[in-house]
Amino acid sequence: MAAIPEYFGSLVFDDRVMKATLSAKVYASLKKTIDEGSELDIGVANAVANAMKEWAVSKGATHYTHWFQPLTGITAEKHDSFISPSPDGGVIMEFSGKELIKGEPDASSFPSGGLRATFEARGYTAWDPTSYAFIKGKTLCIPTAFCSYGGHALDKKTPLLRSMEALNKQALRILRLFGNNTVKRVTSSVGPEQEYFLITREMYDKRPDLRFTGRTLFGAKPPKGQEMDDHYFGVIKPKVAAFMEELNEELWKLGILAKTEHNEVAPAQHELAPIYTTTNIATDHNQLTMEIMQKVAARHGLVCLLHEKPFAGVNGSGKHNNWSVSTDAGQNLLSPGETPYENAQFLLFLCAVIQAVDDYQDLLRISVATAGNDHRLGANEAPPAVVSIFLGDELNAVLEALENDTPYIGAERTQMRLGVDVLPKFNRDTTDRNRTSPFAFTGNKFEFRMLGSSNSIACANIMLNSAVAESLKQFADRLEGEKDFTAALHDLLRETIKAHKRIIFNGNGYDDSWIKEAVGKRGLLNYRTTADCMPHLLDRKNVAMLTSHGVFSEEELHSRYEIMLENYCKTIVIEANTMVDMAKTQIAPAVMSYTADVARAASAKKAFDAAIPCGYETTVVKKLSSLTDRIESSAEELENAVISLADAEDIGTKSVMIRDGVLDRMGELRLACDEAETLTAKDYWPYPTYADLLFGVK
Ligand code: ADP
Ligand code: MG
Numbered sequence: 136m137a138a139i140p141e142y143f144g145s146l147v148f149d150d151r152v153m154k155a156t157l158s159a160k161v162y163a164s165l166k167k168t169i170d171e172g173s174e175l176d177i178g179v180a181n182a183v184a185n186a187m188k189e190w191a192v193s194k195g196a197t198h199y200t201h202w203f204q205p206l207t208g209i210t211a212e213k214h215d216s217f218i219s220p221s222p223d224g225g226v227i228m229e230f231s232g233k234e235l236i237k238g239e240p241d242a243s244s245f246p247s248g249g250l251r252a253t254f255e256a257r258g259y260t261a262w263d264p265t266s267y268a269f270i271k272g273k274t275l276c277i278p279t280a281f282c283s284y285g286g287h288a289l290d291k292k293t294p295l296l297r298s299m300e301a302l303n304k305q306a307l308r309i310l311r312l313f314g315n316n317t318v319k320r321v322t323s324s325v326g327p328e329q330e331y332f333l334i335t336r337e338m339y340d341k342r343p344d345l346r347f348t349g350r351t352l353f354g355a356k357p358p359k360g361q362e363m364d365d366h367y368f369g370v371i372k373p374k375v376a377a378f379m380e381e382l383n384e385e386l387w388k389l390g391i392l393a394k395t396e397h398n399e400v401a402p403a404q405h406e407l408a409p410i411y412t413t414t415n416i417a418t419d420h421n422q423l424t425m426e427i428m429q430k431v432a433a434r435h436g437l438v439c440l441l442h443e444k445p446f447a448g449v450n451g452s453g454k455h456n457n458w459s460v461s462t463d464a465g466q467n468l469l470s471p472g473e474t475p476y477e478n479a480q481f482l483l484f485l486c487a488v489i490q491a492v493d494d495y496q497d498l499l500r501i502s503v504a505t506a507g508n509d510h511r512l513g514a515n516e517a518p519p520a521v522v523s524i525f526l527g528d529e530l531n532a533v534l535e536a537l538e539n540d541t542p543y544i545g546a547e548r549t550q551m552r553l554g555v556d557v558l559p560k561f562n563r564d565t566t567d568r569n570r571t572s573p574f575a576f577t578g579n580k581f582e583f584r585m586l587g588s589s590n591s592i593a594c595a596n597i598m599l600n601s602a603v604a605e606s607l608k609q610f611a612d613r614l615e616g617e618k619d620f621t622a623a624l625h626d627l628l629r630e631t632i633k634a635h636k637r638i639i640f641n642g643n644g645y646d647d648s649w650i651k652e653a654v655g656k657r658g659l660l661n662y663r664t665t666a667d668c669m670p671h672l673l674d675r676k677n678v679a680m681l682t683s684h685g686v687f688s689e690e691e692l693h694s695r696y697e698i699m700l701e702n703y704c705k706t707i708v709i710e711a712n713t714m715v716d717m718a719k720t721q722i723a724p725a726v727m728s729y730t731a732d733v734a735r736a737a738s739a740k741k742a743f744d745a746a747i748p749c750g751y752e753t754t755v756v757k758k759l760s761s762l763t764d765r766i767e768s769s770a771e772e773l774e775n776a777v778i779s780l781a782d783a784e785d786i787g788t789k790s791v792m793i794r795d796g797v798l799d800r801m802g803e804l805r806l807a808c809d810e811a812e813t814l815t816a817k818d819y820w821p822y823p824t825y826a827d828l829l830f831g832v833k
């Protein structure tokens with residue numbers, strides 16, 4: 136393999152290729168569109184399309200596709216070939232500006248939550264020039280947004296771009312107040328850390344639960360789990376190392392800045408982190424990363440599990456969304472500065488985030504809500520479903536000093552006068568308490584840790600960008616026109632800290648006492664399940680905020696509410712059906728056959744000599760017989776609970792019926808089956824066990 140710099144980005148139509156293949160005029164015009172969002176004329180589009188095609192064909196591409204992110208959570212593509220008939224009976228390879236800019240997939244089967252009646256099934260895709268085109272296999276992929284003909288967003292990219300625009304607009308207002316008239320653009324950046332499990336293909340194929348639902352629905356606790364902490368950052372096994380090596384190469388070719396990889400806490404769990412980049416691109420890249428992980432795993436006889444909770448009893452997988460805001464001049468607005476002026480600005484942005492997270496806790500919780508992620512957030516696993524911010528003791532002390540006009544007691548005792556004093560240098564807090572926080576300040580960025588491993592990062596960043604844009608808007612509205620800016624800023628920050636400090640929690644988020652305090656004393660929200668939080672997407676305050684910044688229309692929010700709950704319900708119903716099927720057709724028969732063999736063995740012994748004791752056999756037969764009955768009755772009850780869902784009038788009611796009636800019954804059935812697994816001889820058990828799955832990759 137060539138050196139990395141030689142092939143990095145070799146499958147991307149990036150700035151280097153654009154410069155090399157476009158005329159200076161076309162390049163300048165495209166660059167203006169990319170940087171400033173200006174309109175692209177058709178002449179330029181034609182030239183770009185032609186250059187893209189020439190380049191793609193030279194790399195072996197035969198097709199192109201508008202690559203988009205519908206609300207299914209995965210990406211979608213429909214391939215068209217470049218060929219066009221020529222008069223002499225042959226073909227020429229063609230790709231026009233029109234085809235580049237707009238596509239019309241017959242996409243009637245994508246979820247629209249009622250936004251698009253199926254008779255007007257056609258939505259359209261529109262080129263997003265801010266994210267580079269790339270080649271996957273033999274196809275040129277053009278990142279696009281996906282909308283209905285009525286102009287409603289049917290995807291995740293459209294609102295994400297809108298939220299970035301909202302943040303840009305409000306942040307610029309603030310920077311102007313600080314006298315900065317040169318910055319042209321403010322963008323949010325993200326580095327998402329992706330967790331995943333690797334298991335062998337062979338074992339995966341034997342488990343219907345993994346194949347149909349991505350997680351194990353049964354499985355007794357293995358003799359060894361993660362209690363020894365010997366996997367975390369441990370030596371990477373050869374098979375896994377080979378997978379990671381190839382994964383990196385594939386990602387690098389696509390210009391994805393894969394940087395760090397290591398073993399995670401749970402056995403068979405790993406993590407990959409890229410270097411951060413603009414949110415929009417980070418989102419596209421993360422989608423591609425998840426896709427390529429699965430493809431590369433398949434080539435190595437492995438399966439990559441992206442589910443949030445593939446195994447009960449060991450850690451689930453999340454995705455840490457490291458988020459910051461910076462200017463086109465390269466200044467990170469969440470970085471404490473060197474001068475009093477920079478500090479004041481930093482404190483304003485910090486307070487804007489604090490207010491945003493407090494005011495829109497619900498939206499942040501909603502943005503990561505899926506049936507899979509509920510197993511982490513709502514259960515006894517970190518981070519909790521309660522949203523709070525970790526600042527660390529030092530920064531916290533700075534805010535307290537600011538709030539109370541008292542000296543800041545840090546390493547040395549200093550007064551914190553806004554606009555006069557320089558902030559003390561604080562150390563980056565890396566304590567355990569920090570790691571339990573759903574939303575932690577880590578020196579120059581916030582790490583939002585509630586995302587599930589399979590989530591698109593779009594949703595979380597849409598809400599984060601929008602909520603912070605709203606705080607900044609309120610701040611700008613108040614500060615613009617103030618004569619004494621520093622005094623007004625000081626008052627604003629003090630009031631903001633006072634009003635929103637309840638969201639700051641620097642303790643251990645795993646503690647039960649924290650949840651009591653958060654909910655009881657502080658009045659923070661604790662929406663444990665998707666069914667609990669999703670209706671609040673339509674709360675007036677949330678609709679008002681999101682529509683006022685042009686991120687969503689009211690109709691779009693309604694449709695998303697429907698789609699998210701539909702997803703939740705469908706996911707759990709599939710799980711329930713899979714459980715019933717596995718229990719009835721494989722688990723119960725296996726247990727009965729073992730029970731019968733034990734009983735036969737016992738009667739053979741008795742026939743041989745009635746005096747031979749058969750205590751063990753008797754106990755096993757009795758226990759397993761009663762467990763078989765329990766399996767039968769629990770499966771029956773679960774089946775009925777699913778059947779009764781047909782009575783639900785709407786999706787909200789259905790999701791509540793699932794939360795209250797289906798999930799518990801799934802738990803009951805699992806308990807009976809897992810207990811039976813511990814008593815049944817391994818040879819009879821129809822599935823690879825947890826020990827096989829978790830320790831199977833060599
Ligand atoms: P850890 O969280 O494990 O301590 P790092 O802080 O090095 O690791 O980075 C984790 C992720 O955060 C990486 O994807 C990294 O690129 C990203 N990151 C680092 N700085 C920033 C920043 N200013 N804005 C957004 N993401 C960042
Ligand atoms: Mg991290």
